[in-house]
Amino acid sequence: MGTSGTLSSTLFGRTRGAVLAILFGHVGESYYLRQLARVTGIALGPVQRELRQLVDAGLVTKKTLGTQALYSANEASPIFDEMRSLVAKTVGIHDVLQAALHPVESKIQLAFVYGTVARSRESQQSDVDLMIVGGVHFANVVDRIANAQKTLNREINPTVYTVNEFKSKMRGNFLKTVLGEKKLFIIGDENVLEELGHQSMA
């Protein structure tokens, strides 16, 4: 899964990706132009140009409040669900978490998001449930994801298992449920998960 950076820049480009990540990462919330420029760290002009195109394309709605415009993801767009999923897997939660975990990546065999966010059924306040399997410590992960929480404006709940613990807990109710649900892989993929599953049966 080392290709998401290329994927996101190929699909969206920097400014569009940053704007979509905020708007589709916080569906139901509205942002002023200046607010978007501040949060993304991109100048007003480029952000304004992107917003104009996204509004014209029907992906973003614009509401005028007094003298200012408020922008939000257009939930009535016919490709809203697909966009939200694509954004989450590229410039949204996926990229932010991958960047946060990058310094400890060599110690991690598998990391994925599960729960409401992975199912794209999250509310504005939904936490991000993050499963990590490997030799990294929980305290280290908490330190690593501190900035990601601020960027995503969501609390991230990590669970960190060693490989052996993960394998043994695969038979328990909690992991059985999690593994049966939709997942958003951050490090590793379905093949790594299957391999761990086979090893736990051996």
Added chain:
Amino acid sequence: MSLKNWAINRWLEKLESDREEIERLLANADGHLDDYRKAVASEMSTDAQLSLAYDAIRASATAALRATGYRVVRGGGEHYRTIEALEFSIDPERKLIPKLDALRRKRNTGAYDDYGLVSQGEADLAGKLAAQVRKDVEDWIRKNHADKIT
């Protein structure tokens, strides 16, 4: 931010405390720490271990806050604020608070939603931090509110 600002925000309210209350809270933390150690020795579930260690952390954090003469306003995320308020006592640089808060959320998830999710490493960290917070809080009270501890 300061304790006064928190009170202005109506997250805290002023309420005098005394030695008896503070020592009762520290004894509460000790009780939970003892139970945590018994849970480890008898190989109880990691969820139970983390929950007991967390209860010790919360009791110690409450002792630190009460020693200042404030308490969390009811109905305002009492556990969250109590942990966050350690910034005004033992953890001004917030090195511990993010970890303690992550353990708080994990304890809640284990207690109400997903039993069985706590890993051994997480339970061990909770136990280690519970002992550290208990000690740091007592040291801090002795230094800053000596009249409230024997």
